[in-house]
Amino acid sequence: MDIISMVFSFLIGTAIGFVIAHSWNTHVAQQAIIKINNLFDRLWHQHTKLLQEMKQDMDNPDYKFQREFYILKKNQRFSLSLAKPCLAYFLDEHNGLQDQLKTLEAYGFVSNVTESSKNNFAKYQFSEKFVELLRNKEI
Known part of the structure; x- marks a missing residue:
C-alpha cells in the first residue's frame, strides 16, 4: 500500500468518523430536549x-x-x-x-x-x- 492510499484512507475514515459522531451528538441533544420538554409539560399539569x-x-x-x-x-x-x-x-x-x-x-x-x-x-x-x-x- 503506498503512502497516498494510506493518507486518502485516513482522511476518508476521519471524515466518516466525524459525520457519525456529529450525527450521534445531534441525536443525543434532540433526545435531551424532548425529555426536558416532556418533564416541563408534566410539571405544568401538576x-x-x-x-x-x-x-x-x-x-x-x-x-x-x-x-x-x-x-x-x-x-x-x-x-x-x-x-x-x-x-x-x-x-x-x-x-x-x-x-x-x-x-x-x-x-x-x-x-x-x-x-x-x-x-x-x-x-x-x-x-x-x-x-x-x-x-x-x-x-
Missing part, C-alpha cells in the same frame, strides 16, 4: 396555577431580565431598597407552594438563594432554561 403566574411574570416586559423572586405571606411586611422590580409569590395563593418549589428545585428549574444574614424572606432564582420554557409555553 403545578398549573403557579407556573401560569410565573409565565405571566416572565412575559411581562417589566420583568424581562428579572430572575429572582421572594416567597411571602400576603400580610407580611416586605421592604427592599432596590431600584428594580421585584417578583413575589404568596403562600396564601398557592397550596403547598414550598413543596412545589422544592420539586422545581430538584429538576434545576429554580434555585434557593436565600441570604440568611439579610432577612427572613425566602429568595429563589429562575434558571435561564426554565424562563425559556415558560416564555415558549402555549396556553
